[in-house]
Amino acid sequence: MGDWHTHPISGPHPSDRDLRTYAGMLAAAELSFRVFVSIIVVPDLTEGWAQPQLFPWICERSAHPAGERASEAPRDAGALGGS
Numbered sequence: 001m002g003d004w005h006t007h008p009i010s011g012p013h014p015s016d017r018d019l020r021t022y023a024g025m026l027a028a029a030e031l032s033f034r035v036f037v038s039i040i041v042v043p044d045l046t047e048g049w050a051q052p053q054l055f056p057w058i059c060e061r062s063a064h065p066a067g068e069r070a071s072e073a074p075r076d077a078g079a080l081g082g083s
């Protein structure tokens with residue numbers, strides 16, 4: 001139903017490669033995913049990896065025809081990390 005990985009330098013947003021991966025998971029009929037949850041972990045700006053920040057994203061399969069990129073855009077589920 002999801003995955004997590006780190007972004008050491010590129011920030012908490014899913015990369016184009018990430019989005020393609022999520023879209024592929026959602027499109028795979030054998031997986032039957034209704035949503036795909038991704039957590040991207042980044043180092044804290046001042047504390048580094050001593051205080052990792054977690055950013056969850058929820059990708060949903062769209063009712064729109066395939067090919068509409070907006071349908072694959074994740075929505076920010078809100079940061080779980082914090083001080």
Ligand SMILES: [Zn+2]
Nearest residue numbers: 007014015018
């Ligand atoms: Zn990524």
